[in-house]
Amino acid sequence: MDGITQAKQDAVTVEFVKPGPLQQLPLPRELVQLNDDELAKLEKSLVRKLDSCLLPAVIILFLMNILDRNNIANAKIAGLPDTLGISNAQYNTCLMIFYVGYIITQIPSNLIITKVRPSLYIGLVTAAWGIVSMCQALTHNFTGLLLCRFVLGLVEGPFLPGVFFLMSCWYKRSELPPRIALLYGANMLASAFGGLIAAGIVARMEGKLGRPAWEWLFIIEGSMTIAIALFVIPFIPDYPGTKRWWLENEHQILADWRLQNENAGLVDDDPKSLIWGLKQALLDPKLYMFIVLQMALITAQSFNNFFPSIVGTLGYNDTITLLLTAPPYAFAFICSLAISFHAAHEQERGFHIAIPLAFALLGNLLAMFVPSTGGRYFSMFLMTAGSYSPYNLCVSWLSSTLPRPKAKRATSLAIVNLMGAGVAHFYTSYMFPDSQKPRYYAGGGVMSGACLVCAVTALGIKWHLNRQNAELERAEAEEGRLAGSAISGMKTGSRPDGVVAFRYVH
Template structure:
């Protein structure tokens, strides 16, 4: 098997080939970190089973409560936009500029707490810290329903920002301490789906409250909106204290064995970096600021957030179409519902293809078109359709973008936490210092200033994604030039000092079985059938599971070469040799972890078996062969010659 531009280490236990064509040098990399002593007794089958069990348990215990809390986080933050059209500015004697300042002051507080909070998060218990801040911002959200002037709502909005600031970057950091890179994409997609659904159902909830609770107990309907939503947040925060996890090794709903394995599999992913570093908070901040990726991802996320800033004005924008308050709030839901479906589909596609850049750029093009249409079309239906395009493009890519950030900023904890906090601080906080003023009432109904700003921002976001794509490709080339030594390559880059082996920045994943491309049948051998789908994706002709009955007998003397990339205690070496044809070769890419088991003399002499050391080619050599094949338009050539014509065939050669 040949791996080209693969940015995640992928375990293929054994690859075998059967053909009359001599296999070319192969390039398969398998790097694993030794299991902790407490887990050394686990077989490969037991490790696979345990990992699947742990991931399922994490999905059941970790994801639901986080999604609900994030849903409420966005709901409480955005409820002021729905309250605006229900009379909040009039009741508090606020003009348009003062309303926009209320939006701005929230993000002043939001920015202040993000970086310090994420810096201390590795040293505290998330199971207590995050639920506490959730209860606190819920109480402050309720307080908005009892205010009577501009000055008081300014103070309350500021403290809501202070209390909401730690949540999102903290949750993204926490998820990266539980899930592997390829697992993060789907989980962040589901998490951010909570954002989109919050915007969707927020309008529906507001329509119900504002349409049915005006004057209840002497309060305006917009006041009940804040009180009810804040009360629900407090209740969920209290519940979260009993459900929220800490880190894998210390969480109460994992056994000791499960906790050790959950931590080991993350360490194994980056070949040795573990999430226990004592370098300190400011070391992590310093390392994050030294990394160019922090600045690139920050700018891209800032432009994406700018593209989404119409959210706080969407009810006001839709109201210019001529509908009453209730219908206006109901009409805010469909664009977000479509964006939700698109975000799930895009996340699935990105996860399946292991690709980020084009999954970001293509939807952003749709958003650019929507922004332009919203400024130039006149019909009510056409303008409402433009809102669908605006929301779709910028919302569906958000989860893919954050998954790219999380998978490209590796461990240790301190740096990753600081990087995520900086990115969210600037994009989720500082961006709103100017976006709060992009849609003034006197610019209705076309909102040329806001539409133009969003169009430029979305375009710059796409261009930055392409820039990051090429930058990461250059870093990967440096790693390859250093012979796979990421530490040396990153030192040469002068912006990275992680000590990692076998790390690759994930840009896209495409594999090409070089032997098969040149006429060789390639078979994947694994201890269970769990990898059969992966083998099929990369073009394997067949699959052998060593856990099936008489697996070796069924393929006796059918293989010419076996490439063994991982040899663990208990591997049935004798059965492998039985599958080799006379004169077959078995190549070890890595040193076995212990002495090979004894073999019957007759087996070796009868099969003329020849063990070999690794002849794995470097990635540079493999790429050279690809270039040669492409430049010279080389095609596979196989000619069957009858035995009686073998002399003539040899002479032709």
């Protein structure tokens, strides 16, 4: 009896040992011979290779994604409505219908991508939207343009959530914010260079081969997308454990181990069906907080499809107007990088999202009420930098908050992107009618409200995750229970619990 009692005490003593630092997961047998310095060197080599191949490939593709999505705004300045004989309401409907197609394919696509080769899938999807983008130049009326925009949304929908998911399979959560900042910087650079490219095409291609300049805009940018998509496929990896010519076997093993190591030791796999992964995402209340956050943020950015028209209210000609669209986006790109690197260094998200939105709110108010041309143009810098800078933090924050299993993370990213970058555009496409030039009070008012909602939601999520961290610490200290079942969303006993400590980033 005494022996049983002593054994029980020993078991309790072991059970209540508080976990050490995150780096407590045993090394795979292929890497066990490496000392700490060799392991650190191998990890630096892995990250350097990812930054040299994966990151540039998806940045270039996203740049083309935004160019092909938003070039209709530049085409409008170049005379598309007059050539096709469409009204302002019909043009806005063409903007909106893109997002109908966009939301249809996102969740199914991010479930499929967990079972196929992402390199081929992402590359071929990109080439497909390049073809559809070129087809917009062949339209002759409202119906043709409407159908093209709908199909373009269908084939562009899989790209962004798929890329976010793929990056989360390779980069640690501390590495994601600055890299998603660089990725999302392609959005701002595309918006900046899109205006410059459009200005060049409008100035030089009008009437070439009997075509108006806006048709050449679609043809040139669409053909560029196809060529680039086929070129970058070899530089996009699949999942850790699959061969790639620029990744050694040790890099593959290390990539898988280090992500397990920071996610309670849980393997990034899906032992059940894809529908099960979808269900796990929908049952997590944190998903709905991020949906509100993302929808409010995209609403705060809703000027982007109308930005050339908004800048046009300053009173300059078409070419100068297109050129003036570039500097605000270039400034937003710089601010986004600075905020993301600082957030990654500080391991903080809530304040780094809320504070830029305060500047976006100020920009909206200045745009509506400041009378001078210089003041209104300055307000556009605040609008773009304040609303674009937090985006990459929201995406990386979601990925690290719902990290396991693979299908749950992929579905969560798709759902949030669907609601934010998709459904939000159903109403934002009609927020800037030409009848409200030059102040656009309705659009400015809605964006101002969205800035407030987004900032408050970010602080609310921060508070909630801070409380959950306190609960995890209490469970570890008092019950000896680690975070594996808590972050995986699985029933206790369905798989091994976590083996290392886990904390939410807030």
